[in-house]
Amino acid sequence: MKKYVALWVGCILSATILLRAQNSKIDSLREVIKSKTIQDTSAIDALNDLGNELLLKSHWEAMDSYQNAYQKSIQINDTVRIVNSLIGLCDVYSMNGEYKKSLEFIAEALNYAFNNYDLLATCHSRLAIEYYNLGKNEESVKHDRLSLEYNLLINDSNKIAYDLHNIGTYFLGGEYNDSAIYYYNYSNSYINNSNDELIAYNNSRIGFAHNYAEKYDSALQYHLLAIERFAQDSMLYEMALEETYLAKLFFEQEKYKYALKHVNEAKNLSVALNNHLLIKTCHHLYFDIYNNLNEYKKALDHALLKQAYSDSIDEKNQLNTIETLKTQQSYNEQKRRLETAKANNSELAYKQRKLLIFSVIIIVLLVICIVILIENRIKQRKNKELVSQLNKVNDYQKKLLSIIGHDLRDSVGNLKNFTELMHFNLLENKSINTMVENFVPMVNSTYDLLNNLLFWSKNNNKQFAPQYETLSNLSLIKDATGHLNHLAQAKQVTIENNIQPASFEGDRNMLLTILRNLLSNAIKFSYPNSIILIGSKPVDNMILISVCDKGVGMRKSQIESILNADINEHSEGTKGEFGSGLGLSLCLSFIKKLNGKITIDSSPGKGSSFHLHIPQKKNQRTQTEALSTPASCWFRTRLDK
The missing domain is CATH 3.30.565.10 (Histidine kinase-like ATPase, C-terminal domain)
Structure with a gap:
């Protein structure tokens, strides 16, 4: 345990540096987007990345980035980036609790993801999350299974592992708690990298499963393994959540000393993150612990702090809602203009198609005429060659017959004369020998x-x-x-x-x-x-x-x-x-x-x-x-x- 405490202290001390690095990354992405020489696809990627960075800081700024990325993606008809932008918009509305609105964006993304198994898997996985947020668990697990089917088709072991993790969460805490543990372990079997953060998430959920089964020692070990892995990458938010889980675990066992220790660590991480929701959760835990310890003054102090953070969160949510509504109105206006432009483009495209078809017909007719002329010329050339060959053959045969006639006539004529002279005994022996020779x-x-x-x-x-x-x-x-x-x-x-x-x-x-x-x-x-x-x-x-x-x-x-x-x-x-x-x-x-x-x-x-x-x-x-x-x-x- 001392090792974990030292690790948490180091993470808390590095939180400020980490936040500065994140701010530096945001500034860098904004510079990329402003650049006039950057290509459209790179600008879209930078807008989506900026939205991801701003998601936990400023919902309305994140929404603005995703909307700009979506519009640029539509202009160049880039399916993958359109889907990524729509998923980003879904995340914004989901974090504001507008789950039905977020479902509309995923439904639109599904239309663009047609025939792309990777994008279809991503969309169904995101639908599963939104249905889970709406309390429709059966619908949620159905989409998790669809996502799993598509990821099995493309053999993406990392995404298969995440799908199995999500399906396991469906069974967590109920009568099928053992099934949840089975799916989490099954998910781990698909993870190729032993340092993958999903192992930590699986360990965390297995810890919950053991906690539900009142196997507190096993639950403690799995949560500690999860924290150790999150600490390696300074994942402060996940570490803070795990600390609150451990605090609740010890609280349920009435081990208030250990519960206070872990809630203190969770609070330090939450303050470093400036996450009011986590801080509110910590003060709620403080209140419960001190109340059970009969230290009512401390309990009251934390109850007041909890209420203060609740008011702060409500105020922040209201501001975010106002900004989100403004951005949404701007988005709707831009969408209307885009649809008008699409209609105009469709009419122009129709006229261009008619002109293109007419041009193609003219070109085809010209090509046919050219082909006919070429074929006629080829036939004429072949006919000339055939006539030339026939003339050559005729000359050849005439010359051949002339030679044959001349040679055979002389030879056969001489033989005829010789045989006639021999027949009538008109030759002497000496003359016969000379002629034979x-x-x-x-x-x-x-x-x-x-x-x-x-x-x-x-x-x-x-x-x-x-x-x-x-x-x-x-x-x-x-x-x-x-x-x-x-x-x-x-x-x-x-x-x-x-x-x-x-x-x-x-x-x-x-x-x-x-x-x-x-x-x-x-x-x-x-x-x-x-x-x-x-x-x-x-x-x-x-x-x-x-x-x-x-x-x-x-x-x-x-x-x-x-x-x-x-x-x-x-x-x-x-x-x-x-x-x-x-x-x-x-x-x-x-x-x-x-x-x-x-x-x-x-x-x-x-x-x-x-x-x-x-x-x-x-x-x-x-x-x-x-x-x-x-x-x-x-x-x-x-x-x-």
Whole structure:
């Protein structure tokens, strides 16, 4: 007990400093509100905070602050701040005992709190207090439970704890006193911070519950715990109330010495707070104690002091009531003006909506017109592109048919003449051997032409897609050269390999067709007794296959024509071999389907190098940065020898 006495004395000595700090805070808030640079929301918060600070000092000033905050909140349509301002006005009327009027403000706040669980919980909690003040306990606990439901939805443990505390108060002192203790302890279980002041309020109420059950020792301990917690934050008003509770507790046990001790402490705190209502309560306790001690003179002195403070409170209440009525009248006038302004704004808003709708219709019509024009232009552009493509296809097919007709006519015509001469035995053996030797390259060219035509027809079918499998560059090149070795030998051309073995994914038939065409062209345009080199190696996630010859070579315009997939008139090889130009066009189409690319390095009289760049993985693209210039023949020194 000595520890608590020392603590109370320290709190009393610091009361003046605390009150000065509160006055300083009020002055600071007023400066913020006067500031012209402050934003509207900050000014509203400052007005609400000022109302909270003035609530216990000057009701009418607090009301003025809350009303200003409410009007500013309405202007910017800030729901949260509107509700806070209305709750502040409710507090003012509640402290004046006008509970029905305070209910009107909470009812208005509920309309703004729609669909906001946090605000709804706050409003229902405040309704519970007002109904409790009106003596409607059933209605009070109903709203406490509604507040609890909303706080459970948003999982706000602190507010849940307060709701449970309020529900416990509903059961306090009656036949369900044990239920009150249960709810207070349940409230403590939701408090995360052991220093939360709600623990002190719960302890205080548990002390009351034990007092009602005449468990005075337990009640004393809980009240002392509450005072200890209130003292930590210098909550002088709560400390003063607890001291009066302890004084009444000892008075009921007829322990007047302890009762006087606690009422003295309560009075000192009440004087420091300048709270006449608490001082009046203390003098009432003095009167009861001294009256029971038969010290009637002291009892009379305190009875007179009690009456003096009652008169002071009544006078103060009258002044507050007058000021409150003035403020209320001002508020009603401002509200009327605000409603008039709202009506004018509604009419103006209606006209603006009509203008907006008309503007939107005009804009929509303009957009529709623009969209139609754009779609027409897109269709026209697509039609032009289609016509261009059709013309290109027609030219392509005409050129193709012309080449096919020319090559096949010559080849088949010569074969027809040769077979007729053979049939009528008009040729000698020497002449037959010479003609057969000359017909071999012509027949091979005709075979290649027909083979390419077969693949070309498949290639122009949309269903013709690569059939991927894992391939070996070594095996692929070996198969391609195997088909054409007889042509190379007939022309005395040597095919040599320089291959770094590697595997990749691709379509075997397509790649064989490409390689056969490139090798066939290399043989056709190579001089007798020359070398063709085929090289392959992995480069940057690609497979590079190069076919290099030391033949007639090509001009730059010929290279560009090949890479543009143009079909040219046939050109003859170094020994008069025919060529349609269809093979290289087919090669470019196939390599494109495989996501690869062909580059060419050639010049007249120096030979040609065709480079295939094939991705190692399916759906992988070639690295265009590496293909900005044609690849050189990386084994050229061997070819030059």
